[in-house]
Amino acid sequence: MDKSTNKQQDKHVGLYDSFVAKAHEVFVDGRDKTREAMQAAIEKAREQMTALGELSSEQGKQFQRYMQRDLEQIARYFRDVGEEAKDQLQPARMSAGALATMSVLLHKCSDALLQLSIKAAAITYRAGELTSAGTLTCTQCALTREFSTTSYIQRCPSCHNDTFMKSH
Ligand SMILES: [Zn+2]
Secondary structure (H helix, E strand, C coil): CCHHHHHHHHHHHHHHHHHHHHHHHHHHHCCCCCHHHHHHHHHHHHHHHHHCCCCCHHHHHHHHHHHHHHHHHHHHHHHHHCHHHHHHCCHHHCCCCHHHHHHHHHHHCHHHHHCCCCCCCCCCEECCCEECCEEEEECCCCCEEEECCCEECCCCCCCCCCEEEEEC
16 A cells, blocks of 8 residues: 555545534534434434535545444444443543544434434445444454554455454
8 A cells, every 4th residue: 555545544534523423513503412413413424524625525425434434343342232332432532533533423322313323224334435443353264453543444354355344
């Protein structure tokens, strides 16, 4: 990977953190704390950052998808692992970034947001996408990699597979 690609990826990582922070801001300011209000806040973040030229329309759609995926993944994690998972994901214990912001969101209104986890299909993370902090496990060779901040996902260094599951 050359330097300009790295730089571009660093920029996207920062933009995704900003995107999640923006959606959080809109959601917290809003009256409703429902799942629909959360979706609307994500939509609003996309519109605002696209209108300001901070994101291309393609990136805006991608980030919207990433955030929905990440929120649902965290909501499922909370649901599956139980109360201690919430303590483990205390925002104060995490470095800044999209995961910390989304964890704050889920602490504030977990009941509404836990309903995000209604789809039965497994949530997968693919090479080339951004991920919020957490642990990705290769679906093919089970190699795990830990990410302490929002990061770009590369192919599995062991088997070159491009699909991963996430935990924390
Ligand atoms: Zn692998």
